[in-house]
Amino acid sequence: xxxLPDVEAFKRYLDATSxxxxxxxxxVRTPRLxxxxxxxxxxxxxxxxxxxxxxxxGKYLGLETDDSEWLILHxxxxxxxxxxxxxxxxxxxxxxxxxxxxxYRLAYCSQRKIGKLRLVNDFDAFAEExxxxxxxxxxxxxxxxxxxxAADRRGMLKSFLMNQGVMxxxxxxxxxxxxxxxxxxxxxxxxxxxxxxxxxxxxxMKRVLQTSADKRAxxxxxxxxxxxxHRRGDRLCPVCGGRLKTTKINNRTSWFCPRCQPxxxxx
DNA sequence: ACATTGACCTGAGAGC
DNA sequence: TGCTCTCAGGTCAATG
Numbered sequence: 638x639x640x641l642p643d644v645e646a647f648k649r650y651l652d653a654t655s656x657x658x659x660x661x662x663x664x665v666r667t668p669r670l671x672x673x674x675x676x677x678x679x680x681x682x683x684x685x686x687x688x689x690x691x692x693x694x695g696k697y698l699g700l701e702t703d704d705s706e707w708l709i710l711h712x713x714x715x716x717x718x719x720x721x722x723x724x725x726x727x728x729x730x731x732x733x734x735x736x737x738x739x740x741y742r743l744a745y746c747s748q749r750k751i752g753k754l755r756l757v758n759d760f761d762a763f764a765e766e767x768x769x770x771x772x773x774x775x776x777x778x779x780x781x782x783x784x785x786x787a788a789d790r791r792g793m794l795k796s797f798l799m800n801q802g803v804m805x806x807x808x809x810x811x812x813x814x815x816x817x818x819x820x821x822x823x824x825x826x827x828x829x830x831x832x833x834x835x836x837x838x839x840x841x842m843k844r845v846l847q848t849s850a851d852k853r854a855x856x857x858x859x860x861x862x863x864x865x866x867h868r869r870g871d872r873l874c875p876v877c878g879g880r881l882k883t884t885k886i887n888n889r890t891s892w893f894c895p896r897c898q899p900x901x902x903x904x
Numbered sequence: 905a906c907a908t909t910g911a912c913c914t915g916a917g918a919g920c
Numbered sequence: 921t922g923c924t925c926t927c928a929g930g931t932c933a934a935t936g
Contacts, residue, residue: 638929639929639930640929640930643929669913696930711930711931712929712930713913713929713930713931714913714928714929714930714931715913715914715915715928715929715930716930730914747913747914748913748914748915748916749912749913749914749915749928749930750912750913750914751912751913751914751930751931752930753931790905790906791905791906792905792906792907793906793907796906796907799930801930801931808929808930809928809929809930810929811929885908886907886908887907887908887909888908888909888910889928889929889930890927890928
């Protein structure tokens with residue numbers, strides 16, 4: 638689940654629930670999720686602190702504490718936050734719990750334990766260390782900047798969109814969605830696109846991410862022409878009704894419509 | 905620089 | 921129903 642639109646939805650959720658309250662206690666049930674810090678250090682650092690604001694870059698979400706540290710969350714493939722009264726039952730796979738002084742609890746849930754929590758003192762420096770590219774929804778990523786990113790590289794469109802070091806935020810699902818909406822085959826090559834197609838790819842990418850984020854990335858609320866729900870559903874193209882196909886790229890399954898997204902070289 | 909593969913984890917869902 | 925197997929929205933490292 639957690640690609641840019643999902644993480645943006647998480648951000649808004651945390652903004653609405655978890656800011657400006659003192660942390661009373663921390664429970665780490667799955668220490669392996671902590672990166673670069675021990676259970677003890679993690680807990681003592683957060684205890685007594687308040688989260689004052691959040692930031693997102695790509696799939697990373699940061700919560701800034703009132704002593705200017707950052708709790709950085711990465712949700713892996715199955716992670717999500719949950720905020721609820723402490724006396725009610727924990728949701729499934731609650732791995733790290735932050736208890737606030739208002740009786741509520743913020744849980745980092747993750748079925749597959751692929752994901753990380755860490756403490757850093759500078760959000761931007763952290764992003765640099767991670768070699769994270771510009772956030773795909775950053776307004777500074779305009780058409781001109783996008784063209785420059787694209788001009789430097791080669792390779793399959795799908796790989797380009799998913800490369801976090803170039804642009805941060807798109808994962809397997811949304812890369813497929815963008816390519817579907819742009820009517821471009823995932824195996825087409827970046828260096829083969831003319832200016833017009835690069836522009837189309839850019840505009841479609843922005844629109845898909847913005848629309849999805851605003852719909853809180855809920856599949857049922859996305860436009861009916863979206864590919865996303867059909868990969869696990871009827872496997873039919875929502876535009877032409879034809880059968881969708883798959884192909885493996887970067888060891889991930891790419892879904893596409895062979896009629897709407899003609900293959901490079903026309904095969 | 906790019907493509908491919910496996911490893912990390914666990915369980916939902918498909919297939920028998 | 922119950923068992924087995926495959927696969928899953930991410931990232932990283934090793935290899936070609």
